[in-house]
Amino acid sequence: MSRTGKIEVALFAVGFAMAGLVLFALLWSGAGAYADMARAAGAESTTFIDHTNGERVVMGLGPLVQEHRVWSTYVTGGTADPPEPGRFYTTDEISHMTDVRGVFDGAKLLIPAGFFVMAIRLQRARAHSAEEMFRLVRDGAVTAGVVVAALGLIAALTFEQAFLLFHEVFFPQGNFLFDPATSNLVRLYPDWYWQGITFRIGLSFMAVAAVVAVAASVGLRRARSTRLATE
Amino acid sequence: MKRVLLIEDLPQVAQHLQSMLSREKEIEVAGVQSQAEAAIAQVATEKPDVVMIDSLLQGKVTAVDIAKRIRTASPGTRIIMVTVPQKPLDAKDEAAVDAVFVLPGGANELAEVLGVGRAARPQNGLMIAVYSPKGGTGKTTLAVNLAVVLRRQGKSVALMDGVMQFGAVRHAMQIPPATRSFVDLPTAGAMKTSLAEVLWEGPSGVHVLLAPAKPEEVDLIQGGDIGAAMGMLAETHDYVIVDTPSRLTEDALAILDSANVILMVVTYMNATVANSRSAIDTFEALGYKGRKPILLVVNQSDTPGGMSKQAVEHALNLPIIAEIPTDWKTVSDSLNKQQPFVLGSPQAPVSRAVEALAHGLVTQQRK
Numbered sequence: 001m002s003r004t005g006k007i008e009v010a011l012f013a014v015g016f017a018m019a020g021l022v023l024f025a026l027l028w029s030g031a032g033a034y035a036d037m038a039r040a041a042g043a044e045s046t047t048f049i050d051h052t053n054g055e056r057v058v059m060g061l062g063p064l065v066q067e068h069r070v071w072s073t074y075v076t077g078g079t080a081d082p083p084e085p086g087r088f089y090t091t092d093e094i095s096h097m098t099d100v101r102g103v104f105d106g107a108k109l110l111i112p113a114g115f116f117v118m119a120i121r122l123q124r125a126r127a128h129s130a131e132e133m134f135r136l137v138r139d140g141a142v143t144a145g146v147v148v149a150a151l152g153l154i155a156a157l158t159f160e161q162a163f164l165l166f167h168e169v170f171f172p173q174g175n176f177l178f179d180p181a182t183s184n185l186v187r188l189y190p191d192w193y194w195q196g197i198t199f200r201i202g203l204s205f206m207a208v209a210a211v212v213a214v215a216a217s218v219g220l221r222r223a224r225s226t227r228l229a230t231e
Numbered sequence: 232m233k234r235v236l237l238i239e240d241l242p243q244v245a246q247h248l249q250s251m252l253s254r255e256k257e258i259e260v261a262g263v264q265s266q267a268e269a270a271i272a273q274v275a276t277e278k279p280d281v282v283m284i285d286s287l288l289q290g291k292v293t294a295v296d297i298a299k300r301i302r303t304a305s306p307g308t309r310i311i312m313v314t315v316p317q318k319p320l321d322a323k324d325e326a327a328v329d330a331v332f333v334l335p336g337g338a339n340e341l342a343e344v345l346g347v348g349r350a351a352r353p354q355n356g357l358m359i360a361v362y363s364p365k366g367g368t369g370k371t372t373l374a375v376n377l378a379v380v381l382r383r384q385g386k387s388v389a390l391m392d393g394v395m396q397f398g399a400v401r402h403a404m405q406i407p408p409a410t411r412s413f414v415d416l417p418t419a420g421a422m423k424t425s426l427a428e429v430l431w432e433g434p435s436g437v438h439v440l441l442a443p444a445k446p447e448e449v450d451l452i453q454g455g456d457i458g459a460a461m462g463m464l465a466e467t468h469d470y471v472i473v474d475t476p477s478r479l480t481e482d483a484l485a486i487l488d489s490a491n492v493i494l495m496v497v498t499y500m501n502a503t504v505a506n507s508r509s510a511i512d513t514f515e516a517l518g519y520k521g522r523k524p525i526l527l528v529v530n531q532s533d534t535p536g537g538m539s540k541q542a543v544e545h546a547l548n549l550p551i552i553a554e555i556p557t558d559w560k561t562v563s564d565s566l567n568k569q570q571p572f573v574l575g576s577p578q579a580p581v582s583r584a585v586e587a588l589a590h591g592l593v594t595q596q597r598k
Contacts, residue, residue: 035243062247063335066315069241069287078289083317 012121012140017148019114020208022107024201029076033200034068034193035061041192048184052087067188075101077108093185096175103170130223138216145209152202156195163194233280233347234261238270238297239313240288244334248283248313254338257347267292275304280436281345281385283332286314298327306574307436309385311344327577329383346385346469356465359592360393360490362475362483364506368496369530371399372562373555373585374474377494379435379571380589386469389430391440391461393473393486396449398442400474404433405569412441414448418456423463435574438468454485461489479513487514492592493525497547499538504546511547525549528588531557553588556580 027033038044044061059067067088073079075097082098085091121140125133155162167176180186235258239245245263252258261279264270267290274282282301286294298310311330314320322328330344361374371394378390392400395413400406411429416422430438440460443449464471473490476483487493493514497503507527514525527547529540532554544551558572558581565572573582 031241031243057335059335060247062241062244063315065241065243066285066287066334070315070318073287073289083315084319085317086319087316089317 008121009139009143012118012136013143015114015117016140017144018110020205022110024204028197028200029072031065031069035065037196046187048088049182050087075104088184099171134216134220134223138213141209141213145206148202148205155198232259233257234259235281236261236279237263238284240265251341255347267297271300274301278305281309283311283313286312302327306434356468356470358461358465358471358490359492359494360473360475360486361494363496364477364510365503366477368498370496371474373496374472375403376571376573376585378437378472380573380586381470382436388470389438389464389468391473392442394476395442395452395482396446401441412443414443414451426463454481457482457485458489491523495525496528496530498531499536504543507547527551529554533557552591555584
């Protein structure tokens with residue numbers, strides 16, 4: 001593959017990964033996914049601290065899912081007003097979630113940007129030949145899948161460092177560290193949630209990348225057969 | 232047994248609420264609906280006692296809109312909104328919402344919003360005689376609307392038309408002409424078994440015991456039967472509201488003797504105040520003083536006619552617990568349409584005033 005070809009594949013892979021990862025992050029942010037992850041982790045209830053009186057409150061799966069729905073709806077842009085501080089959450093926690101919403105707002109722009117990058121690359125390859133186009137799709141999907149798999153493996157092996165790095169990159173203001181002994185946000189989103197959602201986003205992205213790569217391979221074979229038959 | 236319909240789109244939350252409701256002996260879950268239209272259709276046909284709606288429902292129709300449509304489809308159904316602490320709701324802000332349950336919530340909080348269990352009536356219900364010694368004070372209208380408001384607050388309520396001759400309750404609500412009345416009740420011990428068959432339940436959910444339709448039938452009714460009927464109604468209802476005749480006849484005295492509370496309706500008119508003073512003197516002579524509260528309610532309170540609240544309180548030596556403003560249009564529309572104004576115009580100041588009165592009575596009963 002020429003140097004230009006490698007650059008085209010890399011650009012396609014970047015566009016594919018941008019659009020795909022953000023789409024899956026939105027898809028897996030729902031209440032059903034949270035409930036599945038909680039069940040898989042055997043965490044169908046937890047204890048919250050009532051900040052108004054310091055008492056412990058048992059939260060079953062239903063209330064936990066409802067709490068998650070409030071947050072996920074807010075950070076993904078479903079509602080304009082942030083949840084109110086008080087019984088369960090502090091102003092610092094709400095401020096952090098407002099920043100998370102800002103990150104999501106930015107990330108949502110990556111979806112059309114990713115599709116735009118892919119569309120430009122596809123158009124250029126198609127102008128050359130149908131085989132070139134299918135090859136670009138196949139190689140781009142495989143590259144994106146392999147890179148995401150590698151990142152996922154690194155994240156799995158060094159989860160705490162990766163989690164910290166992710167937050168330091170996206171929340172440079174540093175308002176993401178809370179005391180697990182008192183923070184209900186940490187109790188709502190413990191390690192099993194981050195590991196579960198990372199695993200789901202990565203696995204579903206790789207599955208889609210594999211399907212796209214296989215489909216492009218089939219398309220490539222057919223395009224090659226058609227060209228040979230006409231020659 | 233109260234039937235509760237859940238409107239919830241998250242299965243885990245529905246399961247949590249069902250689990251909590253299953254621990255309440257007086258509750259039966261009528262179903263769980265995740266779609267607004269299906270839920271409203273079920274409410275319209277089955278008219279459950281209580282509907283619990285998740286305020287965070289996602290979809291084209293908001294939870295508050297669903298509540299408003301349910302209120303229209305089944306005015307007697309108590310509507311409870313379910314929320315979380317960081318999304319607070321105030322039932323007073325939404326006319327269609329009767330109470331708010333905040334997750335995770337406890338059994339006591341749930342029982343309180345449902346009006347069952349330990350939070351419910353521990354003994355016989357409160358019998359309130361709505362009385363005025365002068366006609367035209369709005370006593371019947373107040374009795375009807377008060378009963379509906381209390382029912383909407385989740386209480387079981389019986390409304391009895393104690394004006395056995397020319398009773399007006401049957402004209403204040405859309406009651407079919409053939410509906411049975413007090414005169415269809417057997418006397419003495421057999422009364423209890425037939426009482427439920429004679430009660431009429433309208434869309435507001437209030438159980439109504441009508442006065443006879445024909446004036447001559449009043450001769451068939453004994454004062455003792457009236458008191459007995461009130462007592463039996465109090466065994467099965469949180470509140471028994473009785474529209475009481477103005478004249479202190481045998482049937483009126485039977486009602487006043489049985490009642491736990493006398494709600495005296497007055498206006499800022501000299502004749503009303505003077506008659507009320509005479510009635511209170513009679514009550515004292517009958518030994519009511521210290522035995523049952525006599526509470527004053529001023530109707531048409533914004534037409535003082537030169538009288539002040541303090542002057543009336545001083546003249547009658549009783550505190551005024553509520554003032555109901557004048558709203559001829561709302562009230563006359565309500566009477567002509569035979570729909571209580573607290574249902575037809577829930578936001579009107581007159582409706583709000585009746586709600587405040589009901590709240591005051593509930594608080595007083597708790598004390």
